[in-house]
Amino acid sequence: MIAALTTHNLLEPIPEADDARTERAGSEKRAIARDVLRDMDPDSPLLKISEQAMADDVFAPELDYMELENVYFDLWERTEVLDRRTRSAVTLGMTMGLANHNALHEHVPVALRNGVTVPELEELVYQAATYLGYASGKSIRATVAGALAKS
Numbered sequence: 581m582i583a584a585l586t587t588h589n590l591l592e593p594i595p596e597a598d599d600a601r602t603e604r605a606g607s608e609k610r611a612i613a614r615d616v617l618r619d620m621d622p623d624s625p626l627l628k629i630s631e632q633a634m635a636d637d638v639f640a641p642e643l644d645y646m647e648l649e650n651v652y653f654d655l656w657e658r659t660e661v662l663d664r665r666t667r668s669a670v671t672l673g674m675t676m677g678l679a680n681h682n683a684l685h686e687h688v689p690v691a692l693r694n695g696v697t698v699p700e701l702e703e704l705v706y707q708a709a710t711y712l713g714y715a716s717g718k719s720i721r722a723t724v725a726g727a728l729a730k731s
Contacts (some may be wrong), residue, residue, distance in 0.1 A: 614656050616656050665694045672696070673704060684724065686727075705720055
């Protein structure tokens with residue numbers, strides 16, 4: 581497969597692994613993740629979680645740290661190949677496909693802040709309706725419209 585892509589000059593250079601990035605301490609990853617999250621979703625409850633939250637009496641307290649590190653540092657902070665706008669469009673499509681309407685509702689304003697336009701949201705709804713079925717498409721349309729109304 582890679583040989584065929586190389587033969588046709590379709591294989592772009594793959595960015596080298598950033599070992600220093602992956603070796604950062606958890607607290608540093610979470611600080612960077614909070615900066616990313618502040619740009620994307622300034623009202624996120626994750627921004628209110630302190631570094632001392634692990635000591636608090638919270639059920640499964642590491643889950644929030646895992647989300648910060650794995651989602652917002654390891655994924656959304658990576659903009660070398662996919663920018664945040666593209667990641668938002670992909671994320672919307674996946675949440676639509678999974679019928680995760682809570683995540684879809686929460687991600688619409690993030691996608692708007694990341695540069696996805698309302699006409700592009702409409703096209704995503706049309707695409708979803710075609711591939712997931714019109715009943716799903718109508719449900720997705722209602723969720724996106726509700727999120728837009730709150731934005």
